Amino acid sequence: MTEFLQHLANGLSVGTIYALIALGYTMVYGVLKLINFAHGDVYMVGAFAGYYLGQLLGTERAPSVVKAALVTMGAMAICGLLGWAIERFAYRPLRDRARLTALITAIGVSFLLEYGFQLAPLVRSPIEFPPGPSPRFFPQLLDLGEPFEAFGATVPRIDVLGFLVALALMLGLQWIVYKTRFGTAMRAASFDPQVAGLMGIPVNKIISGTFVLGSALAAAAGIINASSRPKIEPLFGLISGLKAFVAAVLGGIGSVPGAMAGGMVLGLTEEYVAGYTSSQYRDAIAFTVLIVVLLVRPQGLFGKGQVEKV
Amino acid sequence: MRRVRAISIAVSLVALAACEQKKKEAPAPAGQPAAQQGAPAAGAVVLVGHVASLTGNEATFGDSTDKGIRLAIDEVNAKGGVKGKQLQAKPYDDQGKPEEAAIAAERLIVSDKISVLLGEVASSRSLAMAPKADAYHVPMITPSSTNPRVTKDAGKTRPYVFRVCFIDPFQGTVMAKFASEKGIKKVAVLRDVGNDYSVGLADYFLSKYKELGGAIVDDQSYKAGDQDFKAQLTAIKAKGPEAIYVPGYYTDVALIARQARELGIKAPLMGGDGWDSPKLFEIGGKALEGSYFSNHYSYEDPSPRIQDFVKKYKERFGAVPDGLAATGYDAARIAFDAMGRAKELTGEAIREAIEATKGFEGVTGIISIDGDHNAVKPAVVLEIKGSAGHYVATVQPDAPAGATTQAQPMPASQTK
Numbered sequence: 001m002t003e004f005l006q007h008l009a010n011g012l013s014v015g016t017i018y019a020l021i022a023l024g025y026t027m028v029y030g031v032l033k034l035i036n037f038a039h040g041d042v043y044m045v046g047a048f049a050g051y052y053l054g055q056l057l058g059t060e061r062a063p064s065v066v067k068a069a070l071v072t073m074g075a076m077a078i079c080g081l082l083g084w085a086i087e088r089f090a091y092r093p094l095r096d097r098a099r100l101t102a103l104i105t106a107i108g109v110s111f112l113l114e115y116g117f118q119l120a121p122l123v124r125s126p127i128e129f130p131p132g133p134s135p136r137f138f139p140q141l142l143d144l145g146e147p148f149e150a151f152g153a154t155v156p157r158i159d160v161l162g163f164l165v166a167l168a169l170m171l172g173l174q175w176i177v178y179k180t181r182f183g184t185a186m187r188a189a190s191f192d193p194q195v196a197g198l199m200g201i202p203v204n205k206i207i208s209g210t211f212v213l214g215s216a217l218a219a220a221a222g223i224i225n226a227s228s229r230p231k232i233e234p235l236f237g238l239i240s241g242l243k244a245f246v247a248a249v250l251g252g253i254g255s256v257p258g259a260m261a262g263g264m265v266l267g268l269t270e271e272y273v274a275g276y277t278s279s280q281y282r283d284a285i286a287f288t289v290l291i292v293v294l295l296v297r298p299q300g301l302f303g304k305g306q307v308e309k310v
Numbered sequence: 311m312r313r314v315r316a317i318s319i320a321v322s323l324v325a326l327a328a329c330e331q332k333k334k335e336a337p338a339p340a341g342q343p344a345a346q347q348g349a350p351a352a353g354a355v356v357l358v359g360h361v362a363s364l365t366g367n368e369a370t371f372g373d374s375t376d377k378g379i380r381l382a383i384d385e386v387n388a389k390g391g392v393k394g395k396q397l398q399a400k401p402y403d404d405q406g407k408p409e410e411a412a413i414a415a416e417r418l419i420v421s422d423k424i425s426v427l428l429g430e431v432a433s434s435r436s437l438a439m440a441p442k443a444d445a446y447h448v449p450m451i452t453p454s455s456t457n458p459r460v461t462k463d464a465g466k467t468r469p470y471v472f473r474v475c476f477i478d479p480f481q482g483t484v485m486a487k488f489a490s491e492k493g494i495k496k497v498a499v500l501r502d503v504g505n506d507y508s509v510g511l512a513d514y515f516l517s518k519y520k521e522l523g524g525a526i527v528d529d530q531s532y533k534a535g536d537q538d539f540k541a542q543l544t545a546i547k548a549k550g551p552e553a554i555y556v557p558g559y560y561t562d563v564a565l566i567a568r569q570a571r572e573l574g575i576k577a578p579l580m581g582g583d584g585w586d587s588p589k590l591f592e593i594g595g596k597a598l599e600g601s602y603f604s605n606h607y608s609y610e611d612p613s614p615r616i617q618d619f620v621k622k623y624k625e626r627f628g629a630v631p632d633g634l635a636a637t638g639y640d641a642a643r644i645a646f647d648a649m650g651r652a653k654e655l656t657g658e659a660i661r662e663a664i665e666a667t668k669g670f671e672g673v674t675g676i677i678s679i680d681g682d683h684n685a686v687k688p689a690v691v692l693e694i695k696g697s698a699g700h701y702v703a704t705v706q707p708d709a710p711a712g713a714t715t716q717a718q719p720m721p722a723s724q725t726k
Contacts, residue, residue, distance in 0.1 A: 003548045006573070010540035118365070133405070134369045135561050137593045147572055154574045229537050231565050231593050233367065236537065274541035280503050280531045282541070 002152035007275045008268070013159045013228065015267020016166040020221035021244030022251065022259035023173060024083075024214030030190040030254040031210050033099065037106040038086060039218060040241010041113035042079055044234060046219025047226040048117065049075035051138055052127045060139040068141035072165075072223050076216040083215025084208055092204070110241075117234035135233040138226035162224035169220055170260050173213070177256055186210060190254070250290055252303025261301055266290070356395045356655065358383065358642070359402070359418035361429035361439060366406025367534075367561050370587040371431040371634055375453055376401050377627050378638030379428060382646065384626075392649045400424060404435060411435035415442040415450075424448065425655055426645045431634055432559075433457030433507040436471075443470040447657040449648075449664055453641035454583060454606065454634055456481055457506050461683040470657070472664050472683040474641045474672065475583075475606055476707065478507070482514025482557075484604045484689045484705040485580050489553055490522040497580075498528040498551035500542055500566065502558040505534060511557035511582050527551050532562065539566045543573050553577050559584040564593035571597040578602060586633040591697040598694045606633040607674040608690045608701040619673045633674075640672035 021043050028036045053071045054060065090109050094102045121128040144157035177183040188196040189206045197203045225240070226232050243266060251262025269289050274282040294300070360379055362372030376399075383397045391397055400422055402414035411430055418424045419442060427443055427450040430436045436455035440463070443450035452460060452473045461471045489497060497519060502508035516526055527549040530542040543566070546554060554570065556563055556579050563585055570579065579601040586605055591598065609620050609630050619639065623631040631639075647670060648663035649655060670677045675687030688706045692699030 003544060006544045006547075007541065010538070010544060013540075014538050120365075133365045133367065135367060135589065135593065147574070149574075154572065156572045225537065229565055229569070231537075231561065236535070239535065240537070271541045275545045278531075279542045279545070283533075 003275070005151050005153040007271050009153050009155045009159070011268035011271030012163060012264065013155075013267075014271065015264035016163050017221050017225045017240065017263075018244045018247045018266050019260045019263025020166055020169065020217050020224070021241060022248040022263045023170070023256065024218050025245050025248040026251070026253055026256060026259040027186075027210050027214045029248070031186060031193070031207055032091070032095075032102075034091065034102050035106065035245065036086075036091075036211075036214075037103070037241075037245075038090075038109035038113060039214065040237040040239075040244065041110050042082060042086075042215045042237075043218040043222045043225075043241060043244075044117070044232070044237030045082055045113060046075050046079045046215075046222030047138065047232045047236075048131060048222075048234075049078040049219060050141075050223040050226060051131075051136060051232060052129070054139040054141060055127060059141050063140050063143045065142065071141055072220060075219040075223055079215040079219035079222075080212040083211040083218075086215075087208055087211040092207075114234055114238065131234065133234060135231050138230035138232050140230070141223075141227055156228065158227050162228060165220065166224060169217060173217070174256060176213070182206070182209060246287070246290060250293060250300055252300030255300070255302040255304075258300055258302030265301070354395050355398045356392060356649070357400045357422055357424040358397055358645070359400050359415075359422065359424035359427045359429075361402055361404055361411050361414045361418070361427070361435070363406040363431065363435070364401065364403040366404075368406050368432060368559055368587075370560075370589055370632075372403070372406075374587075374632050374635040375429070375431055375638035375641075377623070378453070378631065378635040378640075379642040381623060381626055382639050382642035385622075386643075386646045392646055393655065395655075397646065404430065406432070406435075408435045408438035412438040412442060415439040416446075419443075419446045419448050425657075426451070426649065426660060428453065428638070428641050428645065430455060433460055433510075434505065436460045437506065440468055440471045444468050447661075449645070449657055449661045451641045451645050451664065453637035455507075456583065457510050458682075458684075459506070467682050470661055472679060474644055474677055474685045475637050475674070476687060476689055477684050478510045478582075479514045480707050481582050481604050481689060482511050482516075483518040484691065485555065485582070485602070486515050486518035486522060486524070487705060488602065488604075488691050488703065489519065489555075489580060490524050494524070494552045496525050496527045496549075496551045496553075498530070498546040498549060498554045499526060500530045500532065500539070500546065500554060500556045500558075502534050502562065503531040505558070507582075507584060508557045508559075512555065515555055515557065532558075532566075534559065534562055536562065537565070539569050540573060543570050543575060547573055547575050551577055553580055555580045557582045557584065560587040560590035561593075564590050564598075567594045567597035567601065583633055586699070588632070591694075595697075599696075601694045602691055602702065603694075603699065604689050604705075605692050605699065606689070607636045608692060608699070610701045611690075615671060616673055636673045640674050640677065643672065644670055644677065 024039045028034055050071050053074045057067050059067045086109055090105050091102055094105055117130045118133040119130045120132050123129045147154045147156045148160055185201045185206050188201055189203050193203050247262035247266040248259045251258030270282055270286045273285045362376050363369055364372040380399055383399050387396050404411040404414050418427060427448055431454050433455040436452045437460055440460060447470060450471050454475045455473060456475055456478045458477045461468055461473055499512050501512040528546050530546060532539055532542060554577055556566055563581060567579055581603040583605050585603040620631060644667055649660055652659040652663040665679060667679045677685045677687055680686050686707055688704050690701060691703045693702045
C-alpha cells in the first residue's frame with residue numbers, strides 16, 4: 001500500500017509537468033491547428049530563465065518566498081515574450097501557406113533553441129549566455145525543510161507546492177478561457193478564425209495572446225520541474241516536450257481539461273509501469289497503453305468527435 | 311550525357327567535402343587548449359591526436375583528460391621531445407557522440423597524419439574509434455574506457471588498440487568484493503540500459519557479488535537523460551537493500567542520489583569511475599555523503615609518484631586532478647615512452663613498443679600491458695565525504711581466485 005501511494009505521489013509530480021506543457025500544445029492547436037514543436041524548448045528556456053534570474057537575485061545564498069515568486073513570474077514573462085516572438089516572426093508570415101510549411105518551421109525553431117543554447121558563452125557577465133552543453137545545477141528557490149510524510153509515502157514539500165501552483169495555474173487558465181472576453185474571443189477564433197475576424201475579433205492579437213499564455217505556462221513547468229530535479233541542460237526539453245505532446249493528443253488535442261487529464265494519465269501510467277513491471281520497458285509499455293486508448297477513442301479522452309460537413 | 315552528370319556530381323561532392331573540412335576547422339569551443347600556439351616549424355613536430363568530449367553532457371571527462379595529456383606533452387617537450395622531435399597536441403571535440411568520435415579519429419589519422427591517437431574516455435565512443443585505428447594502422451591508447459570490447463572484439467585482440475586502465479570485469483568485482491567485506495548482504499542494481507559501460511559493469515558486479523554470497527534484491531534500469539528516477543527507486547526501497555549499485559555517469563547519478571534521499575532511502579550508493587567529476591557534487595550535494603565508488607587513483611595517495619603529479623597539475627591548472635586527468639597523463643606518457651623505444655616513428659614500430667610495455671611507473675599504478683592490450687593494475691575505492699572522494703581501500707588484481715582488499719590508513723592532512 002505504501003508503495004502504491006508513493007508511486008501515486010511520484011506520478012502526480014511528473015504528470016503535473018506534462019500537463020502544464022501539454023496545455024501550450026493544445027491551446028496553440030486549438031486556434032491555429034498547428035503543432036508547435038518548439039514548445040518543449042520553450043519549457044527548457046523557462047528553466048534557464050529561472051536559473052539566470054535566480055543567479056541575479058542571489059537566491060542560492062538566501063532563498064525566500066518573494067524571490068521564488070519573482071523568479072517564477074520573471075521566467076513566465078520572458079517565455080511569454082519568447083512565445084510572442086516565435087509566433088510573430090516564425091509562424092505568422094507562413095500562416096497562409098501549406099500547413100506542412102509551418103510544421104517544418106516549428107521543428108526549425110526547436111533546433112534553433114536547442115543548439116543555440118549549446119553554444120559556448122558569448123556573454124560572460126553578469127550571466128554566462130548561451131549556457132553551453134554542460135548540465136547546470138538549478139539553485140534552490142525555497143528552503144522548505146524535511147519532506148512531507150503521509151501513510152509511509154514521502155513527498156518533498158517542493159513537489160507539493162509545485163502541484164498546488166500548477167493546479168492554481170490550470171484553474172486560472174480555465175477561468176480565462178471560459179469567463180473572460182479574451183477567452184470567448186479565443187474560443188471563437190478556434191471555432192472559425194475567418195468568421196471570428198468578420199465579427200470584429202482581432203484574430204492576430206488573440207493568436208499572439210494564446211502563444212504568450214501557453215509559453216508562460218511552459219516556463220512555470222520548467223521552474224517547477226527544475227526546483228524538484230535540479231539539473232538543467234539545453235536538451236532536456238526534448239523528451240518532456242514530446243511526452244507532453246502525446247499527453248495533449250491523449251486528452252484530446254484542442255481541449256484544455258483534456259490536456260490536464262492527459263498529462264496526469266501519462267505521468268501515472270509511466271510511474272506504475274516502471275514501478276510494477278520492468279523499468280527497462282517503461283516508455284514502450286506506457287506508449288502502448290496510449291496507442292490502445294487512441295484506438296478505442298481516436299479523438300482522445302476529452303476530445304469532441306468532429307462531424308464532417310459537406 | 312551520363313558522364314557529364316557523373317562529373318557534376320563528383321564536383322559537387324568534392325565541394326561539399328571541402329565545406330565540411332572548413333566547418334570543422336572553425337574556432338574550437340571554449341576550453342579548447344591553447345597548447346597549439348608557438349609550435350616549432352613543421353617537420354620537427356610529431357602530432358598527438360586526441361578525441362575527447364570537450365563539450366556535451368560528459369564535458370568534464372574530456373576536459374580533465376585533455377589537461378592530463380597537455381601536462382605530459384609539456385614535460386616531454388621540456389626534456390627535448392621524442393627522438394629529438396617536439397610533440398604537439400591535436401585535440402578534437404566529439405560532443406560526447408560516438409559517431410562524431412569516429413569522424414574525428416578518421417580525420418586525425420587521414421588528414422592530420424598523427425603518429426598516435428589518444429582517447430576516448432567513454433567506452434561507447436572508444437568502440438566507435440577502435441576500427442579506425444586498426445584500419446589505418448595507427449596505434450590508439452584509450453586512457454579510461456573500461457569495457458572489454460574496446461580492445462578485444464569477437465574474441466580477437468584488436469592489434470592497434472590499447473588501454474592504460476583496468477577493465478570492467480575487474481572494476482565490477484572490486485565493488486562486489488568491497489561490499490561483501492563491509493558486511494553488506496543485500497544490494498539493488500540500477501543501471502543505464504543504453505550505455506555499454508554501465509550494463510557491463512552491472513553484469514560483472516552481479517555475478518561476482520552473488521558468487522561471494524550476497525543477494526541481489528532488485529535490478530532496475532534507466533536511460534541517460536531521464537529526469538525522474540523515483541519509480542525505480544520506490545520499487546527498490548520496497549525491497550530494503552543495504553546498498554544500491556549505480557554504475558552510471560555523474561550527470562544522472564547526481565539526480566538519482568537526490569531522489570533516493572527524498573524518498574527516505576538511507577542506504578549508500580556505490581558506483582564506478584564514471585562518477586568522477588566535480589559536477590557530481592555540485593548537483594548531488596549532500597545526497598552522496600557516505601557513498602562509495604571505484605576509481606583509477608586517489609589524489610590522497612601519499613606516494614611521491616602521485617603527490618608529484620598532483621603538485622604539478624595544481625600549479626598548472628589550479629585544480630586537484632581527478633581520476634581521468636591521471637589516466638590521460640598516463641596514457642600520454644606510455645605513448646611517448648613507447649615512441650622513444652620504437653625503432654622508428656611508424657605505426658607498426660610504435661605499436662610493437664606499446665605492446666612491450668612492462669612495469670611502467672604511472673600515476674595510476676605500475677602499468678604492464680597484457681596479451682589482450684589491457685593494463686594490469688590495482689583499483690582504489692573512494693568514500694564521498696564533504697563533497698570529495700576520500701581514499702578507503704586498494705584492490706589488487708591477482709590470482710583468478712579473486713581480488714584482495716587491503717584497508718590502508720587514511721593519509722594525514724589533505725588540502726584540496
